[in-house]
Amino acid sequence: MTTLSAMPCRALLASLILLLNITQASAATTLVNNVNGYTFNDEGSLIQFTSLVIDEGKVATLNTDKSADAFDHVIDGKGKTMLPGLIDAHGHLMGLGANLLEVDLREADSASDAVERVAAYAMGNTDQPWLIGRGWNQELWPDRAFPTASQIDSKLSARPVWLVRVDGHAGWANSKALAMAGVTAETPDPEGGQIMRDASGKPTGVLIDNAMALVESQLPEETREQLSARLNAAGAHLLSEGITGMHDAGISHRVYDFYLAQTLNQRMPVRVYAMLAATDPKLSMMLDNGIITSPDDFLHIRSVKAYGDGALGSRGAALLEAYSDAPHQHGLLLTQPDDMDSLFTKVLGAGFQLNYHAIGDKANRLALDAFARVFGESGGRDLRNRIEHAQVVAPSDLPRFAELEVLPSMQPTHATSDMNMAEDRIGEDRMKGAYAWQTLLESGIAVPLGSDFPVELANPFYGIHAAVTRQDRNNNPVDGWYAHEALTTEQALKGFTLDAAYAAHMEDKVGTLTPGKWADFILIDRDIFTIEPQDLWKTQVLATYVAGESQYQAD
Incomplete structure (x- = not known):
């Protein structure tokens, strides 16, 4: 059976065009009036409007003077605030779907609590050969200690258990899972990983970064039905949060194939800008297929996600100097420096944008250095390449993002989630280049914003609140955490709309509600530009529209 990914792109796109022409032939004009609308214009300035006209799924005009009788359909906005559909510039769509359908450990307040939650799930899911969950975070537990296999074994020993840390950079296995993976005291640490x-x-049960593959290679391959269930669950959740588009940070060939099929059948729930996983064995084949852009703009594939280091919470982020709270640790490099130039050249040479995961200052410097070298030797500077997270950067490296035109793709809620441990990890001096959103903006580079869901919750208003206040949702700390790096509400909204669209080469399609772009918009229960910043996170989405069609309505 021929898979869609093996089809010539022209044949795929021809099929999509045919389907879309059929759909658009019956399109009608719609007036959305009586709204308190905000959008950015194409120059990036914030503007307001009171009505919007939609024709064939796209914005035709703002502030029309025509009577409502001139339109086929009329939507009364009832004075509510309208914003462009929000775009999460860094998330994991299928990971979110899995998280919604499997064991969620985000609220577990100890290792024993996490085990109890898995045990409860196991009782109701006796047919599942593996028990899989995600979301634990030992930094929020009283002892702040990594958990152990024996803690799971005390409740669950017959079935393999695999629980991924909240940041996705560590996993916790029981003894059954370790045995199936062949992990013993004699197993060496893989390059870029730690047992x-x-x-x-003796292995304790926690595997860091590349060592996670030892267990994950044993997991059953997802069925097409499971992928569909995950996509539908994630899509429904994102639409309820006002997210109409997202950048999927690292997809496998299997998901690539699945997305093409879903797009052909018009079953993508949100717009997806997909990044190919650099570690996938079929990367070359996917690059050879070329850039994919569906005519309805529900799927764009023109970028690659590469992995520089791990995460700060598991001490996998690669640092130039040792961790302040672990003097013998410097973190982990998931892509070795000797391999970077060949990878960068391969991706950029294919005309694909390269989006490089870098959290620690060493990983960020290595990435910036590699971009500089490859740009000078073989080009690719104009592809809007990105560093994903750019979380801890040496202060001297901050101006280099603008100099190299490399976009720092950042997640505001990471700062408020990490503030309980970040300074312990890196010390006060290195905080000068950490979570430096305002400094980077002022250097002259766009800063696309996201959440990194399911690492963080997907709600974009949590991200906007964190960006503006540098506080958690309990309004701590009172004056904000390193508040000089806070954004304005306008800057934060731009990061979740126009700047995110720009980072995906889609600013002529989405990101603003200006004529010619898709009518992706949301209605919310308050005006985010007039409320107190501390209340931004309380914003509720009342309705979500994609291409002018209702996709979510609050009860």
């Missing part, structure tokens, strides 16, 4: 061990050298 946590006790004093005798």
